[in-house]
Amino acid sequence: MPIQYGLLGELITRTRNGRLRIGVNEPLKVPFIFLFILICTTFVCAVLDMFSVWGLYESAGRGFTLAAAVQMLPRSLYDVLVPSVVLSIVLLGFRLARRRFSRFIALIIVLGVGYIVLVNGMLWLRPRAGASPAAGASPGQYLPPSTFVRVGESTINVRSLTDTHARAVLVFDPARAGARFTVSPEGTAVITAGALRLTTSGPRPLTITGTPDLSWTSVFAADRFTAMFLRDVRTMTSDFQGLLEISRAEFFASSFALVLLCTASLMLLRITRWPLVNIMLLGIAVRGYFSLYHLLAVSFAPQLARAVTDPFVARMFPIAAFAGLAVIFLLVDILFIPGDRWVSEPPQ
Amino acid sequence: MNRSLLSRIMPFLLAFYALSLAAFFIYAIVTFSATSYLPGLRWEYAIKRAFVLFMDYLIPVHAAAVAVAASLSFDAGASRPGGPARPFSRIVSSTLAAFLVLTAVYTALAEGVAPSTRRRLADMQYLSRVAGEYKRQAAAAMEGGDYRAALDAINRYLDVDPGNKQMAEQRLRAVSGAVRQNAPAPAMKAAGAGSSTDEADAQALVEKARFYIAQGDWFSAHYYAQAAVALDPRRVDALRLSSEAGNRIAGLTLAEKDRKTAQLFQRKKDALEKLESGDALGAYYAFVGLAAENPKDADIANYLAAAGAAVRKAAFFLDEARKIEMLPGTQGILFLNRNDAESTEAVSVGKMVELPGGDAYFFDIEAVRYDASGSVAWHFSAPYGRRDGDSILMHAVDDRDPAVQHLPLYLQGTRPAPDRFVLRLLPTVEELRGLSSSRTALAGMSISEMWRLRGRLGSYGLARQSISVEMTMRLVMPFAFLILSILCTAMGWAMRVRGGERLPAAGIVLMPLLPIVLALMSLLYLHAHRVIIGFTVIGFGLTVAFIVLAGLQLVLLAVSLVLLAGQSSR
Numbered sequence: 054m055p056i057q058y059g060l061l062g063e064l065i066t067r068t069r070n071g072r073l074r075i076g077v078n079e080p081l082k083v084p085f086i087f088l089f090i091l092i093c094t095t096f097v098c099a100v101l102d103m104f105s106v107w108g109l110y111e112s113a114g115r116g117f118t119l120a121a122a123v124q125m126l127p128r129s130l131y132d133v134l135v136p137s138v139v140l141s142i143v144l145l146g147f148r149l150a151r152r153r154f155s156r157f158i159a160l161i162i163v164l165g166v167g168y169i170v171l172v173n174g175m176l177w178l179r180p181r182a183g184a185s186p187a188a189g190a191s192p193g194q195y196l197p198p199s200t201f202v203r204v205g206e207s208t209i210n211v212r213s214l215t216d217t218h219a220r221a222v223l224v225f226d227p228a229r230a231g232a233r234f235t236v237s238p239e240g241t242a243v244i245t246a247g248a249l250r251l252t253t254s255g256p257r258p259l260t261i262t263g264t265p266d267l268s269w270t271s272v273f274a275a276d277r278f279t280a281m282f283l284r285d286v287r288t289m290t291s292d293f294q295g296l297l298e299i300s301r302a303e304f305f306a307s308s309f310a311l312v313l314l315c316t317a318s319l320m321l322l323r324i325t326r327w328p329l330v331n332i333m334l335l336g337i338a339v340r341g342y343f344s345l346y347h348l349l350a351v352s353f354a355p356q357l358a359r360a361v362t363d364p365f366v367a368r369m370f371p372i373a374a375f376a377g378l379a380v381i382f383l384l385v386d387i388l389f390i391p392g393d394r395w396v397s398e399p400p401q
Numbered sequence: 402m403n404r405s406l407l408s409r410i411m412p413f414l415l416a417f418y419a420l421s422l423a424a425f426f427i428y429a430i431v432t433f434s435a436t437s438y439l440p441g442l443r444w445e446y447a448i449k450r451a452f453v454l455f456m457d458y459l460i461p462v463h464a465a466a467v468a469v470a471a472s473l474s475f476d477a478g479a480s481r482p483g484g485p486a487r488p489f490s491r492i493v494s495s496t497l498a499a500f501l502v503l504t505a506v507y508t509a510l511a512e513g514v515a516p517s518t519r520r521r522l523a524d525m526q527y528l529s530r531v532a533g534e535y536k537r538q539a540a541a542a543m544e545g546g547d548y549r550a551a552l553d554a555i556n557r558y559l560d561v562d563p564g565n566k567q568m569a570e571q572r573l574r575a576v577s578g579a580v581r582q583n584a585p586a587p588a589m590k591a592a593g594a595g596s597s598t599d600e601a602d603a604q605a606l607v608e609k610a611r612f613y614i615a616q617g618d619w620f621s622a623h624y625y626a627q628a629a630v631a632l633d634p635r636r637v638d639a640l641r642l643s644s645e646a647g648n649r650i651a652g653l654t655l656a657e658k659d660r661k662t663a664q665l666f667q668r669k670k671d672a673l674e675k676l677e678s679g680d681a682l683g684a685y686y687a688f689v690g691l692a693a694e695n696p697k698d699a700d701i702a703n704y705l706a707a708a709g710a711a712v713r714k715a716a717f718f719l720d721e722a723r724k725i726e727m728l729p730g731t732q733g734i735l736f737l738n739r740n741d742a743e744s745t746e747a748v749s750v751g752k753m754v755e756l757p758g759g760d761a762y763f764f765d766i767e768a769v770r771y772d773a774s775g776s777v778a779w780h781f782s783a784p785y786g787r788r789d790g791d792s793i794l795m796h797a798v799d800d801r802d803p804a805v806q807h808l809p810l811y812l813q814g815t816r817p818a819p820d821r822f823v824l825r826l827l828p829t830v831e832e833l834r835g836l837s838s839s840r841t842a843l844a845g846m847s848i849s850e851m852w853r854l855r856g857r858l859g860s861y862g863l864a865r866q867s868i869s870v871e872m873t874m875r876l877v878m879p880f881a882f883l884i885l886s887i888l889c890t891a892m893g894w895a896m897r898v899r900g901g902e903r904l905p906a907a908g909i910v911l912m913p914l915l916p917i918v919l920a921l922m923s924l925l926y927l928h929a930h931r932v933i934i935g936f937t938v939i940g941f942g943l944t945v946a947f948i949v950l951a952g953l954q955l956v957l958l959a960v961s962l963v964l965l966a967g968q969s970s971r
Contacts, residue, residue, distance in 0.1 A: 101929055104936035117940045151895060199740050201838070201862045208735060208838065210862060212745055212773055221775040223747055225735060232782065232812050233767055234747060238775030255775070272870035272935035278921060279928045327908040328896035329472040333918040334911065340921060 080158045086148060087166050091141040095174075098133035098140070099126060105273045113194040124185055131175070131182035135293050135311070136286045138171045139339055142315040146335045149319060150328040156386060160316050167312040172305060175297055192217050192242035195249050195265045201225075204249055205263035217242050222253050224261065235259060285343035288350055296368070303369060310376040315339060317379040320386035346371050407495040410470040410890075414503075417466035421458065421916070426451035439529045441562045446525060449518050456515045459507060460882055460927075461920035464889040469915055471893025473904065493890065493965060500886045508879045512847055520845040524729040527752060531726065532561040539571065548578035560727045580608040603633035610642045621694050622646040665695065673704060681711035686803045715822075716796035717762075717787040719805065725762045730754035736836040736861040738768070738827050744778065746770040747862075748824070750786075753833055761788040761830050766795060766809075768824055779814035783807070788830065789823075796822040828861055835868075836861055843871045851875070855943075869938045870931065873946055877930050880954040885923055887961040894968045 103125050107117050115121060142163060149159060193214055201208050206228050212221035222240040226233050237253035244250075250262045275283055293311075296304040321334040349371035358367035429450035430443070438446050455462075535558040542551035552575040558568050606629035613622035626643035629636055672687035685708035691701045712718075731753045739746035751765025763786035770778040783795040784807050799805035809822055828836060835846055835854050843851070851872040859865030898904060933953065937946040 097929075101932045105932045108932075108936050108939050112939045117936070147892075197864070199737060199745075199862060200864050201735060201737075202864075203838070210737070210745075210747065212775075221745065221771060221773055223745070223769070223771070225747070225749060227733070227749075232780065233749060234769040234780060236769060236771045236775055236777050236780075272866050272938060273932060275928050275931075276924055279924045282921070282925070325907045325911070326905045327472065327898045329468060329893055330908045330911045330915070332896065333915050336918045336922070337914055340918075 094141045095137040099129040102129040127181035128185035131178040135290045150322045164316045203266040285347040288347045307372040310372045314375045314379040317382035413466045413470035421462045425454040461923045464885045465916035465919045468889040468893035471890045504883045516845045551575040603629045619646045619649040684708040718800045719797045722785045728754045733838045735838045744772045777813045780812045781809040783809035793824045869943045873934045891965040
């Protein structure tokens with residue numbers, strides 16, 4: 054029996070006993086599957102973000118209650134939406150790599166859904182995230198009494214801490230010649246931009262500044278590679294949030310360029326006859342985009358800002374590079390990659 | 402049992418394991434730092450570092466091997482080429498059993514071998530640092546013409562790095578320099594401590610015999626000459642000296658012999674009085690002198706042993722401590738020895754070496770006690786210490802030279818005489834091992850040790866939650882290994898090569914990317930676990946964390962099995 058499609062693209066076949074079987078065509082399913090993946094990914098990422106933010110910055114001050122979670126959730130959603138959209142496109146790739154699909158329909162669907170969710174999500178979440186208190190650690194978070202905490206090369210222990218006032222401060226500096234322990238009657242601990250600054254009083258006053266060593270003091274320490282990934286994600290997220298504050302037009306353009314690049318990268322799913330390699334290539338490409346963005350935004354954009362007078366150029370430079378890369382990928386897809394290499398799986 | 406998928410996966414696993422081990426070995430060789438480690442430790446470092454890296458990245462390597470093998474299983478679904486496809490459950494059953502076995506092996510390696518390897522790596526670094534310091538001391542002493550100190554430093558260096566030819570040559574120069582200085586102590590050192598070559602020892606003994614002949618002490622000269630002959634029978638000069646001393650002894654008049662016997666008796670009596678009056682150290686040195694001159698005297702040997710035992714009750718020998726310092730141990734121990742309403746006592750130990758029988762030596766000790774207002778009661782540092790019951794003795798003495806002693810140096814305040822050289826320890830040796838500030842401290846502990854010590858370690862100043870999370874994460878690893886194995890089998894199977902049974906050339910070129918991507922994915926997977934466990938431990942305690950962890954692993958295992966079962970065998 055010839056394959057028939059309904060008005061909405063649904064696949065109509067007939068079973069052996071003559072009954073009609075109506076299957077939904079893949080292009081109709083994909084937007085919903087993408088949305089489902091996106092919601093799940095965003096939720097999981099937001100919950101993990103919320104857990105780590107609470108553990109890192111707030112656990113010494115308040116317990117984790119439902120009210121606290123509700124209060125924190127919008128900010129976490131706001132912070133993870135950009136990487137969630139990108140991650141969802143990669144996860145969708147696992148399905149697209151196995152299904153017969155038109156490359157242009159895939160491009161339009163993923164680009165459209167991804168862009169709409171990203172832009173509207175950020176616009177909707179921004180005021181709600183602003184209502185949530187920003188995460189910020191108190192000195193008590195970093196200096197629990199009678200516990201050794203490493204800051205830079207030194208290790209600190211305070212007997213008691215009230216607000217920013219520490220009593221009986223012990224500092225151990227292993228690199229110091231002679232006595233490595235120093236005891237001071239009092240000290241003042243303040244947190245500035247995530248860094249702890251402890252100033253002790255007494256005959257030998259000391260000032261110790263640095264970020265408490267998370268791998269030693271915190272339970273949320275990421276390994277080296279994950280830490281780099283999270284750093285790159287934070288750079289991109291904060292830049293997008295900054296663009297949303299400064300100019301909506303720039304934010305819209307940036308969001309479009311990011312989603313376009315990720316969507317254009319779906320061509321990697323057809324680059325060889327080996328779907329596993331293709332999906333891994335897509336994964337590594339997307340990981341590379343975060344690193345590339347960090348490199349462009351942190352290293353090259355400031356240099357560019359010194360060379361050009363218009364801050365707009367420097368601000369949009371990383372995202373312009375993304376857009377250029379996306380166009381190249383689209384051209385490579387159209388010119389060099391066969392459209393029928395999608396899949397050879399027999400129709401179910 | 403169907404072995405088609407398993408027989409496809411196993412060669413890939415072995416190949417990926419071997420390649421990754423080789424890659425890590427090359428990486429370890431290339432990144433070997435001659436400033437951090439002794440050059441002589443290069444190969445041991447490379448092997449151990451490669452193994453540690455292999456264990457760190459075994460999960461992604463294993464996952465990549467499984468995924469690649471499953472994705473290249475062109476014919477695994479059929480019993481014969483072109484034959485009908487078999488049920489998928491039969492295809493993967495043996496593979497699942499193999500995964501369970503591999504998970505058990507992984508757990509055994511991760512919990513059994515990897516912690517001790519990490520400890521050894523940390524120790525090699527410490528020993529290299531110590532050896533570097535000895536080398537520097539030796540060079541400075543040689544330059545300053547203090548050959549005795551140079552020889553001492555070189556001997557200690559050669560204990561760590563015995564194969565270093567340059568230092569062995571330098572030692573010979575130091576020995577001859579020390580002999581030229583005509584000082585008895587270096588010659589004795591050269592004769593006794595840490596000799597690297599027999600020739601050098603025999604030479605030192607001959608020089609010693611010459612020294613005593615010059616002093617007119619024929620008994621001692623005869624003893625050392627005989628010792629040199631015993632060590633190297635070819636030494637004609639030693640034989641000549643022995644003969645000369647023997648002749649001199651035989652030529653002594655009866656009166657001279659009587660006088661010497663009376664002198665010996667008086668010296669023995671004096672030394673014994675010292676021992677009986679409680680001056681164990683004085684008695685020990687007196688008997689050491691007597692024993693050197695009268696090595697065959699049974700009384701002296703017995704009293705020397707008794708004096709040595711008495712010394713060990715309040716002190717210990719420096720040479721022993723220095724030799725033990727070269728053994729593997731725990732570095733950078735920092736803890737609160739006491740922390741109550743009145744005062745806090747903080748202790749730092751550079752290195753602790755445990756010996757069989759519960760004995761332990763401590764090196765580079767510093768301790769301070771202060772009250773709630775931050776006022777220091779006392780603060781001292783001591784280079785050496787030995788465990789004695791629940792205390793550290795910090796009085797180190799030389800076994801030959803009464804002038805050499807190491808005692809705690811009080812930087813602030815002091816303590817009453819009976820306690821001045823002793824520090825009472827609250828943690829046990831096992832607990833001290835877990836109190837190392839080194840990053841490898843927790844990695845070097847087994848799960849059972851962490852479980853046993855987690856409550857007490859918190860009271861010594863270690864962040865209690867970090868121990869709980871580390872322990873729980875270690876419990877997660879075997880589950881992660883198994884779950885990712887199953888997930889990667891499903892993923893590889895679902896993404897088999899299409900359009901023929903030939904691997905695309907581009908795929909072969911790009912294959913090394915697979916472990917990299919899977920490493921990133923598996924590290925994210927583990928980090929997500931860490932966040933969940935950390936949150937649960939901090940917010941709700943370890944018991945709840947265990948329950949959450951068990952539930953999570955159950956769900957993930959079920960999901961991975963469902964995904965695997967959902968694969969088509971066609």
